[in-house]
Amino acid sequence: MTWPESVLVGAAAVLALAAAVAGRYRAMAVPVAGAGVLAATTAATALGGPRWQWVPVAAGAALAVATALVLRRAARRHGRSEGERRVARLPEWTATVVALGLVAAGALAMWALPPVDFPPPSGGHAVGTTTVEWTDRGRGETWTEDPDDHRTVVAQLWYPAEPGTGTEGAPYLGRTEDEARVITGGIADGFGLPGFLLSDAARARTRAAVEAEPARSGEPFPVVVFSPGLGGVRGQNTAWAQELASHGYVVAALDHPYDSAAVVLDDGTVLRGRLTVPHGPQEEERLVPEWTSIRAEDMSLALTRLMEMDADAGGPFADRLDPGRVVAAGHSFGGSAALHAAAGDHRFTAVIDLDGFPHEADALDFPQPLLVLVAGAGTGDADGDARYAEAVTGALAAAGGPSCALTVEGAAHLSFTDAPLYLPPVPAIVGSAGRTRPLTTTADASLAFLDAALRDPAARPGGALASFGATECVP
Known part of the structure; x- marks a missing residue:
């Protein structure tokens, strides 16, 4: 795994977690982590080109963003009991777990199937x-x-x-x-x-x-x-x-x-x-x-x-x-x-x-x-x-x-x-x-x-x- 890919995985994991946290923290974390995903993807593409191993990571990041945008209102509703609020947040946590699983799968694929890097020949020619x-x-x-x-x-x-x-x-x-x-x-x-x-x-x-x-x-x-x-x-x-x-x-x-x-x-x-x-x-x-x-x-x-x-x-x-x-x-x-x-x-x-x-x-x-x-x-x-x-x-x-x-x-x-x-x-x-x-x-x-x-x-x-x-x- 290259260093931009490591950054990509880390930013995507943060994004997946941030999508399920409380409102003001999510409002700060999601844009920062999203920017990290974009920057790492750009750097990795410039260094070696896109790889199929990024697909599950990108899917996890996209799911996290969708979770933050579509379900945040349900997480912010008031006037419910604590149990009702927990039930309302179940979709967010489910999506977060799935997103983290996708990111982990992509990270495993990057580690198991890395870019081919031939060692420099050691001879004098x-x-x-x-x-x-x-x-x-x-x-x-x-x-x-x-x-x-x-x-x-x-x-x-x-x-x-x-x-x-x-x-x-x-x-x-x-x-x-x-x-x-x-x-x-x-x-x-x-x-x-x-x-x-x-x-x-x-x-x-x-x-x-x-x-x-x-x-x-x-x-x-x-x-x-x-x-x-x-x-x-x-x-x-x-x-x-x-x-x-x-x-x-x-x-x-x-x-x-x-x-x-x-x-x-x-x-x-x-x-x-x-x-x-x-x-x-x-x-x-x-x-x-x-x-x-x-x-x-x-x-x-x-x-x-x-x-x-x-x-x-x-x-x-x-x-x-x-x-x-x-x-x-x-x-x-x-x-x-x-x-x-x-x-x-x-x-x-x-x-x-x-x-x-x-x-x-x-x-x-x-x-x-x-x-x-x-x-x-x-x-x-x-x-x-x-x-x-x-x-x-x-x-x-x-x-x-x-x-x-x-x-x-x-x-x-x-x-x-x-x-x-x-x-x-x-x-x-x-x-x-x-x-x-x-x-x-x-x-x-x-x-x-x-x-x-x-x-x-x-x-x-x-x-x-x-x-x-x-x-x-x-x-």
């Missing part, structure tokens, strides 16, 4: 961002019946940038605010929620500059190709991507058409997600391998296109990407896809799995070091926790380089995304570590692992990760 679209002409789109429809992915890049270039405050979750509303609408639909609940995310701004010039000094940058969770979107880990970019990494986060909640192509076409969580082990065994394969090929396509950008002598990323330091990363289902992408494409030199169940990882053979971040809150099911722990151990054994699983206490599944910034602080949803600490932990642990894995293949990352939580490392 400014951060730029751009969005690109890549089509694989050699691969048909399996989700449509059109033989001429080829697989296309949309990628957003975050990268070290020259300070002062580009347009500051890139929109979150879309190239424009209109696109962001389409994306948040798709996310809300996937959860069965009304779209307005994510309106703050749709209008949020990041810490990156749009189309900024890539930094030209220093050695070429390591590359991270990121796949979001099932139904997830390319921008869901923006805080993590910006932090890595500020420390010298180029992060390419992907939208997977018909998997991501909604994907907007360059021509404005909207592709809605069609996947749902598999029901039961049999459906999971049948569908997950196919979905994983599609994602893994998307990640390899992204890497190929990135290397073409590095080789393009006239392009902004010419000679700025390091083909010898490339990371496959993902959250949830995307983390599993990253493992399979690395196993099938040895151009990837390290893997990060952010709380993703490593499906069939024990049957893979990949030479890269691996980091798995595990939510300390678990899956919510003892059998599920046991299956997950066994699968993670199998993934560590399958990795060819020094690898670790890090259990982050206080973290839930969505703690490893931007969700703590704008979803209600319910521990089962976003963990119990607050709104910004999970983002810092995820990024810092990723950087500690990558700095070891990419700069020294023989390094043991366990020591660097120990401060973040319990670790299980091999060898």
